[in-house]
Amino acid sequence: xxxxxxxxxxxxxxxxxxxxxxxxxxxxxxxxxxxxxxxxxxxxxxxxxxxxxxxxxxxxxxxxxxxxxxxxxxxxxxxxxxxxxxxxxxxxxxxxxxxxxxxxxxxxxxxxxxxxxxxxxxxxxxxxxxxxxxxxxxxxxxxxxxxxxxxxxxxxxxxxxxxxxxxxxxxxxxxxxxxxxxxxxxxxxxxxxxxxxxxxxxxxxxxxxxxxxxxxxxxxxxxxxxxxxxxxxxxxxxxxxxxxxxxxxxxxxxxxxx
Amino acid sequence: xxxxxxxxxxxxxxxxxxxxxxxxxxxxxxxxxxxxxxxxxxxxxxxxxxxxxxxxxxxxxxxxxxxxxxxxxxxxxxxxxxxxxxxxxxxxxxxxxxxxxxxxxxxxxxxxxxxxxxxxxxxxxxxxxxxxxxxxxxxxxxxxxxxxxxxxxxxxxxxxxxxxxxxxxxxxxxxxxxxxxxxxxxxxxxxxxxxxxxxxxxxxxxxxxxxxxxxxxxxxxxxxxxxxxxxxxxxxxxxxxxxxxxxxxxxxxxxxxxxxxxxxxxxxxxxxxxxxxxxxxxxxxxxxxxxxxxxxxxxxxxxxxxxxxxxxxxxxxxxxxxxxxxxxxxxxxxxxxxxxxxxxxxxxxxxxxxxxxxxxxxxxxxxxxxxxxxxxxxxxxxxxxxxxxxxxxxxxxxxxxxxxxxxxxxxxxxxxxxxxxxxxxxx
Numbered sequence: 029x030x031x032x033x034x035x036x037x038x039x040x041x042x043x044x045x046x047x048x049x050x051x052x053x054x055x056x057x058x059x060x061x062x063x064x065x066x067x068x069x070x071x072x073x074x075x076x077x078x079x080x081x082x083x084x085x086x087x088x089x090x091x092x093x094x095x096x097x098x099x100x101x102x103x104x105x106x107x108x109x110x111x112x113x114x115x116x117x118x119x120x121x122x123x124x125x126x127x128x129x130x131x132x133x134x135x136x137x138x139x140x141x142x143x144x145x146x147x148x149x150x151x152x153x154x155x156x157x158x159x160x161x162x163x164x165x166x167x168x169x170x171x172x173x174x175x176x177x178x179x180x181x182x183x184x185x186x187x188x189x190x191x192x193x194x195x196x197x198x199x200x201x202x203x204x205x206x207x208x209x210x211x212x213x214x215x216x217x218x219x220x221x222x223x224x225x226x227x228x229x230x231x232x233x234x235x236x237x238x239x240x241x242x243x244x245x246x247x248x249x250x251x252x253x254x255x256x257x258x259x260x261x262x263x264x265x266x267x268x269x270x271x272x273x274x275x276x277x278x279x280x281x282x283x284x285x286x
Numbered sequence: 287x288x289x290x291x292x293x294x295x296x297x298x299x300x301x302x303x304x305x306x307x308x309x310x311x312x313x314x315x316x317x318x319x320x321x322x323x324x325x326x327x328x329x330x331x332x333x334x335x336x337x338x339x340x341x342x343x344x345x346x347x348x349x350x351x352x353x354x355x356x357x358x359x360x361x362x363x364x365x366x367x368x369x370x371x372x373x374x375x376x377x378x379x380x381x382x383x384x385x386x387x388x389x390x391x392x393x394x395x396x397x398x399x400x401x402x403x404x405x406x407x408x409x410x411x412x413x414x415x416x417x418x419x420x421x422x423x424x425x426x427x428x429x430x431x432x433x434x435x436x437x438x439x440x441x442x443x444x445x446x447x448x449x450x451x452x453x454x455x456x457x458x459x460x461x462x463x464x465x466x467x468x469x470x471x472x473x474x475x476x477x478x479x480x481x482x483x484x485x486x487x488x489x490x491x492x493x494x495x496x497x498x499x500x501x502x503x504x505x506x507x508x509x510x511x512x513x514x515x516x517x518x519x520x521x522x523x524x525x526x527x528x529x530x531x532x533x534x535x536x537x538x539x540x541x542x543x544x545x546x547x548x549x550x551x552x553x554x555x556x557x558x559x560x561x562x563x564x565x566x567x568x569x570x571x572x573x574x575x576x577x578x579x580x581x582x583x584x585x586x587x588x589x590x591x592x593x594x595x596x597x598x599x600x601x602x603x604x605x606x607x608x609x610x611x612x613x614x615x616x617x618x619x620x621x622x623x624x625x626x627x628x629x630x631x632x633x634x635x636x637x638x639x640x641x642x643x644x645x646x647x648x649x650x651x652x653x654x655x656x657x658x659x660x661x662x663x664x665x666x667x668x669x670x671x672x673x674x675x676x677x678x679x680x681x682x683x684x685x686x687x688x689x690x691x692x693x694x695x696x697x698x699x700x701x702x703x704x705x706x707x708x709x710x711x712x713x
């Protein structure tokens with residue numbers, strides 16, 4: 029990939045980092061009273077909700093209007109493009125081969141785990157990740173198998189969003205990314221940095237073959253959705269958007285704490 | 287013969303008898319009913335059920351002219367699932383429990399178990415699930431067992447109309463768990479008059495005896511177990527998440543599912559029942575919240591949403607979720623349910639309605655009809671003391687009461703799966 033020159037890349041990362049820090053300072057604005065100008069419902073927010081009570085369902089979400097639309101877009105994207113492709117893949121590929129593909133993809137992305145464990149000074153985990161990559165690439169035949177896990181070296185998943193979180197960067201506003209799904213400003217920054225690092229200095233740079241990279245990216249996108257059982261609007265809850273927003277936030281909290 | 291020899295024989299007989307009892311002992315792993323209800327049956331203890339089955343999902347449009355407000359746009363057609371045998375086979379209709387969809391984990395257990403036992407299986411969401419309220423409920427106000435049963439019956443007929451040519455039925459049967467079991471009893475009663483299916487057998491799994499009693503128990507589990515009271519829910523939530531985080535630090539990935547709950551439990555079992563009560567109560571509160579919102583919006587009841595406000599597809603509704611999170615089932619009963627039924631019949635009292643929300647209204651029928659079977663747990667947490675015994679007495683030898691399992695926690699345990707399928711298989 030040659031879209032990013034080194035200097036524009038540095039600028040981009042810097043800009044995103046600034047945004048993350050700025051967002052960490054902003055506080056949650058009060059939600060406008062939805063009922064203004066309408067007849068009064070039996071149970072009103074002003075009677076039931078108290079100022080000083082925290083609600084886990086409240087997540088800082090200043091661009092909720094955009095996010096809700098992106099959420100719906102993702103549903104349609106899934107329905108008409110992503111899932112049909114994934115279903116076709118699952119239909120023609122035996123489970124055994126699917127698992128080999130997943131292992132292969134995971135092994136290539138060990139690069140990001142390595143870098144982010146290192147950036148968090150998790151030296152043991154960095155060592156395990158390096159050892160995993162070496163073992164699985166050789167004994168595991170280019171990563172198609174994962175003998176390392178069986179030998180007591182489980183995968184040490186870390187991404188740049190977690191690295192930022194580890195060093196105290198707050199979530200920032202919640203963002204529903206088109207196609208990628210739930211995120212926030214910190215994790216979106218992480219995603220961009222991880223992808224840029226991956227393609228400029230990671231495995232694609234070692235191979236330096238644009239076609240191979242393109243194929244790999246396609247395969248990993250299909251593999252990722254194949255392994256993710258979540259389906260938009262399947263919960264049937266009218267508050268699915270809020271529930272996912274809350275659970276995503278908690279899930280990241282749990283992952284960062286590790 | 288010497289007395290000693292006699293004693294020896296008696297001892298041998300007693301030992302043999304104990305051995306026989308031992309062989310029948312019920313070894314479900316969680317004697318604590320709250321643990322059972324939260325964790326259910328982890329894969330390592332569960333009956334082996336087929337993983338990849340050709341399960342189909344489809345949708346029905348029951349009220350083509352019904353206008354669905356934007357905020358509920360994705361719920362306007364009723365989803366259901368089915369799986370069919372090759373050739374002729376008996377059909378089982380399944381009805382889900384409170385707030386659950388046709389694809390809920392417990393519905394999948396039943397679906398797989400009955401398919402494996404040779405049945406065509408058709409799974410229907412609970413009349414309290416938002417999708418059912420929006421797409422299939424005549425009144426939009428769930429909770430009246432008789433009305434909900436009539437809606438379910440209509441749905442079953444509509445589904446059969448579209449599946450009838452694809453499945454060859456040798457008989458029709460019915461099974462439900464939790465609230466779905468109570469509704470199934472009413473569906474069966476209705477079928478005695480309408481005779482569209484002539485259900486051969488009907489299985490009730492962990493039904494409440496009185497719906498109102500059970501939901502009050504569930505509401506109390508949440509409200510009375512948060513240290514510092516409901517205002518401190520966020521702290522309780524944080525503690526639960528911290529617990530997950532702690533377990534995850536020793537595990538692999540975060541997925542909010544049963545297996546993850548189980549690894550958290552295995553990592554460190556809770557010191558007391560408080561958190562477990564909160565989890566059970568919270569699960570129920572989330573279902574009630576969804577149900578009340580769908581009902582409020584569909585009937586313009588002015589419960590938490592202003593009656594004259596039409597919420598669009600992308601409107602913010604977090605505030606309503608927060609208000610609903612603080613309201614109980616009794617609030618729904620008084621705020622939406624009673625006004626709806628009183629509008630039709632002004633003399634109706636709360637006591638009348640509560641009485642109707644009970645299997646006791648069908649007691650004579652349940653006592654005498656040979657088509658019923660009951661599977662329940664002696665320690666079910668949604669039952670008041672004596673209620674399980676009452677059901678045991680009503681169903682007599684058609685009842686199978688397990689000593690443990692809490693509320694539906696043991697449904698995929700091998701003995702339970704065997705009890706479910708053998709009920710339909712034996713003649």
